[in-house]
Amino acid sequence: MNRQVALVFLPSDSGVDGARSIYGENSVPGPLRWFNDTVRNLIKKTQFAIPPLALMILSSVEVPGVEQQICDLRFEPFPFDRQWDLVGISVQTGMASKAFALAGELRSRGIPVVLGGPHVTLFPETCRQHADILAIGEADDLWKELLTDLVRGTIRPEYRAENPPDLSIPRPVFRSSLKKNRYFTTNLIQTGRGCPYRCDFCNVHVLNGHALRQRRIGDLVEEVQRFREDDHRIFFFVDDSINADPSFALELFSRLEPLGIRWFGQATTALGQQPKLLDAFARSGCQALLVGIESIEPSSRDAHRKTQSRTEELAGNIKAIRNSGISLYGSFIYGLDGDTLGTPSAILDFIADTRLDVPGINILRPNPGTKVFDRLREEGRLLFNPDDLDSFRFTFGQEMLYRPKNIPLPDFIESYSTLTRKVFNTSNAIRRGLEAPSIKPAVLLFNLFYAHLYSLSRHDLQRQLQLLGEG
Ligand code: B12
Numbered sequence: 001m002n003r004q005v006a007l008v009f010l011p012s013d014s015g016v017d018g019a020r021s022i023y024g025e026n027s028v029p030g031p032l033r034w035f036n037d038t039v040r041n042l043i044k045k046t047q048f049a050i051p052p053l054a055l056m057i058l059s060s061v062e063v064p065g066v067e068q069q070i071c072d073l074r075f076e077p078f079p080f081d082r083q084w085d086l087v088g089i090s091v092q093t094g095m096a097s098k099a100f101a102l103a104g105e106l107r108s109r110g111i112p113v114v115l116g117g118p119h120v121t122l123f124p125e126t127c128r129q130h131a132d133i134l135a136i137g138e139a140d141d142l143w144k145e146l147l148t149d150l151v152r153g154t155i156r157p158e159y160r161a162e163n164p165p166d167l168s169i170p171r172p173v174f175r176s177s178l179k180k181n182r183y184f185t186t187n188l189i190q191t192g193r194g195c196p197y198r199c200d201f202c203n204v205h206v207l208n209g210h211a212l213r214q215r216r217i218g219d220l221v222e223e224v225q226r227f228r229e230d231d232h233r234i235f236f237f238v239d240d241s242i243n244a245d246p247s248f249a250l251e252l253f254s255r256l257e258p259l260g261i262r263w264f265g266q267a268t269t270a271l272g273q274q275p276k277l278l279d280a281f282a283r284s285g286c287q288a289l290l291v292g293i294e295s296i297e298p299s300s301r302d303a304h305r306k307t308q309s310r311t312e313e314l315a316g317n318i319k320a321i322r323n324s325g326i327s328l329y330g331s332f333i334y335g336l337d338g339d340t341l342g343t344p345s346a347i348l349d350f351i352a353d354t355r356l357d358v359p360g361i362n363i364l365r366p367n368p369g370t371k372v373f374d375r376l377r378e379e380g381r382l383l384f385n386p387d388d389l390d391s392f393r394f395t396f397g398q399e400m401l402y403r404p405k406n407i408p409l410p411d412f413i414e415s416y417s418t419l420t421r422k423v424f425n426t427s428n429a430i431r432r433g434l435e436a437p438s439i440k441p442a443v444l445l446f447n448l449f450y451a452h453l454y455s456l457s458r459h460d461l462q463r464q465l466q467l468l469g470e471g
């Protein structure tokens with residue numbers, strides 16, 4: 001009898017996994033509650049979710065005597081009725097307490113639990129008491145060792161990647177353990193890991209290091225060909241900056257051009273100044289890119305070490321990318337240390353000038369493990385107990401976790417709410433959908449979802465102010 005191993009992915013509290021008020025749906029007026037339910041169901045029906053690549057990678061590791069299954073708890077409860085020899089849970093910081101609760105339940109039934117993922121890599125000591133085994137770091141190679149030990153009966157309490165794995169070693173990803181029709185697409189590919197930059201609100205350079213490690217181009221082309229055979233939907237390159245190494249990206253996407261795929265990914269705005277690469281992206285089927293604009297205030301960019309592009313180049317770069325036929329999701333953070341009450345109108349002007357297809361108007365989330373978290377804690381600006389992991393749940397701008405530097409909290413919330421009301425409304429959604437250079441229906445849908453999600457954000461932020469006694 002093969003050892004049965006479950007790999008678990010957890011839902012977040014709100015946002016892409018279904019919009020809901022963090023104060024419970026009873027806090028929402030009747031008609032809005034009905035609307036929330038409808039949108040939540042719509043999000044599920046349009047299969048907005050994508051599968052967890054980390055668990056696709058782990059479940060592709062083949063060890064004789066082991067059968068693995070991915071349990072995506074966004075779609076189903078954990079199957080306690082089956083016999084499990086080991087359960088692995090992927091832990092992100094915002095979901096840590098949910099992960100610990102599930103681990104506790106499993107262990108009380110005698111099922112051994114291994115915890116891995118970003119939160120375990122950042123804070124192993126806080127996870128140890130909740131698990132039988134910890135997997136610390138990128139687990140591509142650790143996992144084979146761990147499963148082999150499971151079969152041999154020699155499993156250890158800790159597996160740690162002393163060095164990040166060499167990604168040029170071929171490790172094909174298989175999707176047999178996924179229920180494909182649940183997802184928007186299963187064509188997920190990561191070409192490399194690591195980020196040379198040090199933005200202070202980000203964990204990636206801490207988790208994956210500063211050196212860029214890449215997979216071999218031949219392996220990537222083979223994977224795209226193989227994936228395309230049984231899933232004809234769009235590809236998502238999950239790399240944080242798909243243009244981080246322009247010559248690598250140029251070769252890869254030139255070789256993908258004949259395959260006729262459609263894809264989206266994440267890039268830096270510097271792409272607007274890389275005309276050959278931009279052309280290769282457009283020709284190889286790039287439909288949309290997410291770019292982290294973060295801030296158009298030079299003082300905020302400096303304060304948060306967002307140094308890889310200059311403010312005065314941003315608008316021109318964005319226009320160049322859109323002119324090549326690629327739609328853009330541009331993500332901003334309002335509330336950074338250089339921001340003032342004048343920032344929202346600058347953001348509005350910027351969106352109007354560049355005609356961004358989907359603007360993302362975020363508030364800063366000082367996640368534990370980032371430099372900004374340490375700084376705000378030292379400055380006494382966090383609004384939550386820094387040890388309370390529940391505070392770092394994933395929401396769409398629904399709660400403030402800190403006090404902005406230059407703007408009193410009530411004024412900040414009022415100005416943020418006015419900004420999101422002006423950016424997201426039905427007429428803007430329709431106009432952006434019609435004007436988008438590509439995937440017009442998706443741009444329309446995204447903007448409509450956001451009109452709804454940010455109405456929840458306004459409701460919840462107002463509620464937070466009242467609870468703080470400042471509203
Ligand atoms: C694509 C992506 C998304 C997508 C898809 C998520 C999904 N369904 O997979 C979307 C847009 C939906 C998303 C949402 C969120 N994301 Co996100 N996302 C990413 C991104 C860019 C790539 C993730 C990925 O596939 N990586 C590739 C895999 C192979 O790497 P990995 O996940 O780290 O896994 C390795 C190890 O961690 C370990 N491992 C992971 N799980 C497990 C489990 C076990 C049992 C074991 C043994 C090992 C193990 O082994 C893996 C292989 O080496 C990362 C950044 C990054 N570079 O990783 C952020 C990232 C994971 N996201 C992050 C965050 C914060 C979020 C949100 C909470 C957003 C927010 N601002 O609040 C939500 C959470 C929603 C949810 N339910 O997941 C953070 C997590 C930080 C942290 N400390 O936990 C990251 C690291 C980005 C960052 N800037 O810090 N995200």
Ligand code: SF4
Nearest residue numbers: 195197199202204240
């Ligand atoms: S925000 Fe992007 S560029 Fe900055 S450190 Fe994170 S992954 Fe790198």
